[in-house]
Amino acid sequence: MIRNKTKSKSYIVHIDAVAVRPDRLRMEFATPVGISLGAFALANKKVSYYTSEDKRVKVLAATESAMYPLIQANIDPYLLLDILFDEKPRGNGWVCSLDKKNFLKTCSNKAKNINLSWLKRELKQRAVEINIPNTRIQLGLKGFQPKVEVGPETFQIIRK
Template sequence: MKNSINLFFAMVLGVFSFGCATKPVHEGAYRQAQWETKAMIRNLKEQKTQTVDIDIMAIKNDRARFEITAILGFQVASLVMSPQEISYAIYPEKKFFYGRSSESAVARMIGLPLHPMNLSYIAFDQPVRGPGWKCYADPSGLISKCENQQRAIHVEWKDRSEGKKKVVITAPQFEMQWLFNAPQTEVQFKPETFTLKQPSGFKAIQIN
């Protein structure tokens, strides 16, 4: 299970950083939503595949919560974030991380610069932003592809149908297929939804 969460963070979170898209993209009109998603992650170098379910609750450009589970509902991690703060619990390791939400906060743990809010942006069909990224829209104005040629990383939105979609992320050593069910947009979140407390018996680690 540890490999599942490590692959998820290293592959999905690690490839993103802030910046600007190259052209206007039409985004969903809803401001908050909830998704049920499934991610299949392939480590091409080691020829390994991991599958996790990711439940997302998010308010656009504000805050988000991710619940990550493995096969048979085994709880892998909980992640709560805003543009300023982040906290997450990794259940197999019994570790709880909290602190400032920033590229450096996560880079010190996995060795790659990122801002975790990019996960929420992908769900809301917002462009990947950062130096070297170029993003493109399809004829209807929805985001269809972002790429960073220098890093050989590509993100594509595919198979849109009645709110469902597939996001494919490819890099030199990894491939991820992220399947989204149609979002629930008529949702009201409680304040505690975006609060994550240190679970009993977990080691707390502050990130700066």
């Protein structure tokens, strides 16, 4: 769920993700009924994405603003990668606490005004909340495959 705090609107978005450590990520975005909203790929410090609205592939630097066209929020794509792998966010300024089993419980970065909370952990399911100034995102992470088959085009967006 993505909640825009300033507009008081919430959106449910389904995301299928493929990630490879340390820096490759592909996400396919869809409505709850399966209609494609777009795709996003991170590789080699570049982001490529398309939205079903404009149907054009765009390539740009992997910055916080790169995800805005798809989720209407400025989030570093590397932060999402770290969350998927259940790792402390990379970069300076992060302070994290652990739960009784030594899993991440909370992380915050005061300079970036970002707070992360791991709300639930059950078997292969996790719930993580991302709070940034204008947006709150709740990620329901289900399923995990330790080995994923990826091809040369997995981490780039190509529209024909």
